[in-house]
Amino acid sequence: SGIVYYRLKMIDVDGSFMYSPIISCRNTCDLNEYLFVYPNPVSIYENININITTNYKGNAELIILNSIGQKVLSTVIHLTSGSNLISPDIQYLSTGTYFIRILNEDGKQIGSWQKFIRQ
DSSP, X not given: OEEXXXXXXXXXXXXXXXXXXXXXXXXXXXXXXXXXXXSSSBOTTOOOEEEEEESOOEEEEEEEEETTSOEEEEEEEEEOSEEEEEOOOOTTOOSEEEEEEEEETTSOBXXXXXXXEEO
């Protein structure tokens, strides 16, 4: 949270440029939700750890999608307000790129999508 400043650099086709006026935007969001996945990349002999920090408390759905968007894992997890550590079993996943998404009971996303690579 705090004040963020923005301006645009506009470039013409002849290479000349001009800057827009600077504008400020105040972010007053108190909710700091994030996911941190490690190790990444993860070897075939390891499982991943997902550190979830949220103000949400209750059941949530942990979803892992493959690189073409197919759901390969869906499980219910219980989250508490604060830091949570989840270690889903991914031993059966083949090598590739995967995405993690966590949804609360209302279907609202917690944190942002996270990518991990299975080697």
